[in-house]
Amino acid sequence: MRSKLLAFTIAFMMSGLLVQAQNVKMKKIFDGKSFRGWVEPDNNIWWKAENGVLSAKSGPERKGSILWTEKPYEDFIVQADFKFGEGTVDSGIFLRTDKQQIQIGISGSLKRDMTCSPYIPGKGYPVEAEGVKELLKHNDWNTMKVQAKGSVYTVWLNEQKVMTYTSDNAIEKGPIGLQLHPKNEMSISFRNIKVASL
Template sequence: MLRKVCFGMLLVFGVSQWGMAQEVKLKKAFNGKNFKGWVEPENNVWWTINDGVLKTKSDPEQTGSILWTDKNYNDFVVETEFLYGEGTVDTGIFLREETQQIQMGISGSLKRDMTGSPYIVGKGYPVEAEGVAEILKPNDWNTIKIKAVDNVYTVWLNGKEVVTYTSENVPEEGPIGLQLHPGRDMTASFRNIKIGEIK
């Protein structure tokens, strides 16, 4: 929430009401060279960096992996370009913890593309992102942007808003994570990852 004192009165504006999250300054969160700003998994065999691209690939045992930011965030906007690679791509972005995720790629439970839809542990997919089939470029780079303000998530795909969802039991803060789903044989790539904090 944004608070502003005017003429002795306390006015409270919702960030989303004024669209201020759209004006949040996004800062580069991935330098394209190394894992600075991220917690590289121990014995990392899943995540590689080459020419400014972060690529994830399943290991032979398909154990999966999560690449977390080394910083916790309260309210924020995260944006990244992504490219689906080989296999059945099942990835996503975790918001503050593992139970809150925006899906990218094929849902293991629904067996279809649910890009942009929230996946909440215990609830599955409570809502589905709209118009994704017409917006998503399956063989090219796409851009996803997620705004998380308190327990409200808004998602844009290639510049078009596809879903807004109000979650429950959301932690006040936590890291942001990129997922390589276990039990999959797949590759996916990310680049131009940016994060902006909403104060």
């Protein structure tokens, strides 16, 4: 009886999280033409905002760059469309810090696509997202939704849930970042970037 009650409670809580992720009101944090609401890097040669698209491309020295939101967030959902560009695309969405990331593209360490999987320095990829190979479109736009609720990260790719991970070193509050990985020749584009605080 206890095991049935526990199973029901867990299922109820998980369904509640899913409903919450689907029903919250998302707010645009990219206006499609400027870096308003973002911390544009000094001497920016990497990021461009125009025609509804935020694009990133490696510079000649391949130093990489992170574009951070001005606003810090606690519990939140971030959603963005992304499209692979040229080269070896190694990007991701940082969650409150550059030590907690959801990967987009090729892992530099594993040399294979790890889109939607969490990368944690010192831990590598503690879990791997499921079903991504079948869902991911390499030549078209994809939609990634990431929920960060406390230390629990949940990821959807093209409306399908693909990963849940509980981090043991998540921080409570911080900005959201988009990554252009150093040491790579690459480009990537984002659009329809939205956030909801939970």
